[in-house]
Amino acid sequence: QKEVEQDPGPLSVPEGAIVSxxxxxxxxxxxxxxxxxxxSRKGPELLMYTYSSGNKEDGRFTAQVDKSSKYISLFIRDSQPSDSATYLCAMITSSSASKxxxxxxxxxxIRP
Amino acid sequence: EAGVVQSPRYKIIEKKQPVAFWCNPISGHNTLYWYLQNLGQGPELLIRYENEEAVDDSQLPKDRFSAERLKGVDSTLKIQPAELGDSAVYLCASSFSQAGNNEQFFGPGTRLTVL
Known part of the structure; x- marks a missing residue:
């Protein structure tokens, strides 16, 4: 079993939809x-960074962490075609951890 | 500010041939990482350098892979000999490691195809 599980999709939604x-x-x-x-053909770029349980909002993006369920989410509101990409969740054990x-x-x- | 630079962007070789990838990190970044990303997967760490020192190379297949970071700036990752299963994207990342902030910045990667 992998340490982190993520549904690979693909996920296709119309422009303006809320993505989870x-x-x-x-x-x-x-x-x-x-x-x-x-x-596509680019390196990953950091979008959101949260500590422990709770919510964090940044513009159209909201990151949610539920440590009791070991479950994290990213919500995208008013989705745009420019949001079309691969989204990777990632985790580390401490703020100074490099792995x-x-x-x-x-x-x-996102379909126009 | 220039980002992480990698070259070549694409490389096609035949199996058993050697190949090398080059990475120039963001200026001032003391930590450099090499990752392997297979199709449909997230990046997996191969090796991490703190300045010139390789501090985590536990996932590097040392029988065929080698890396160096001379003078603590640029780095080279080498595969010799390459195998079919090495076809993947090789990503380089860098960060300025200090307490509480360890954001890694990724380059565009080198896409390797082994025939």
Whole structure:
């Protein structure tokens, strides 16, 4: 069993829809949770970074962490075609830890 | 500010041939990482450098893979000999490691195809 599980998709939604992306994990030592966005033929770029349980909002993006269920989510409101990319969840055990454990990524397509 | 630079962007070789990838991290970043990303998977760490020192190479297949980071700046990752299963994207990332902030910045990757 992988430490981090993520539905690979692909997920296709119409422009303007709310998108929900999710990951589950098994290692209770994970403390910091991240979402990366990766466009085709590009490297991943950090989108959201949260610590422990709770919500964090940044513009159209909301990251949610539920440590009791070992479940994290990323919500995208008013989705745009430019949001079409692969979204990778990622986790580390502490703020100074360098080893990131990535999910396999969910491929998202926003239809105009 | 320039991002992480990698070259070549694409490489096609025949199995058993050697191949090398080059990475130039963001200026001032002391930590450098090499990741392997297979199709449909997330990146997996191969090796991490703190300045010139390889501090985590536990996932590097040392029988055929080698890496170096001379002078603590640029880095080279080498495969010799390459196998069919090495076809993947090789990502380089860098960060300025300090307490509470360890954001890694990724390059565009080198896409390797082994025939």
């Amino acid at each position: 992306l999710n990951c589950t994990y098994s290692n209770s030592a994970f403390q910091y949770f991240m979402w990366y966005r990766q466009y 990131i454990i990535f999910g396999s990524g969910t491929r998202l397509s």
